[in-house]
Amino acid sequence: MTITPFQIENELPWEEADQGIQRKMYGHDEQVMMVKVKFEAGAVGKLHSHPHSQVTYVESGVFDMTIGTETKRIKTGEGYYVKPHVMHRVVCIEPGVLIDVFSPFREDFFGTK
Template identity: 30%
Template sequence: MPFINYNTKKIVQIWDGISGTIAHSEQGTYCRFTIENGTILPEHSHVHEQWCHVLEGELEFNINGEKQLLTSGMSAFIPSWAPHSAKAFTECKVMDCFTPVREDFVELERKQVELE
């Protein structure tokens, strides 16, 4: 499947205030998320390298204690196991890319399909 249409994929609720569509390759997970205004993502870390690219909105990231307000056209790179958190100052549209595959997101998708 060389092409993905995020407009027609099922929306998955990731956390409170964060939802979107997800695709997986053998090596990574690619997501188009909407983050609601005021959403706070508490500090956490994971094995995955992550790129977060802001398409719309204002999203502040704290990565290893370094803060940056990201706006349209800006990206954050989060190394494997780096503690990070985020806060949406407006509704945001982002593309997140994770390596390796987010198996927890695969499981979330599976569970939501079972509930339908």
């Protein structure tokens, strides 16, 4: 995927990430990446970990976010940070959008679901 200096919302394709979850890639280089993730109510971002630092902003919706052993309900305007290799998952309570930023970029997001 070629990323240009500008990413125009209606020109970026949504891709299926999982059941009830779609994502679109925004700017990235080898050090950083931003991804917009849209959730339907009830969709689950499965428990997982990765070697990337992750910072997420809740653009809209309500989510139950688990990081390690702690779960909190988060909503529009809030966010969270996940250290590398820490298990985490999200459950969508009310439909919404998360803005994820990863460092370094997620190579695994290219060419896979």
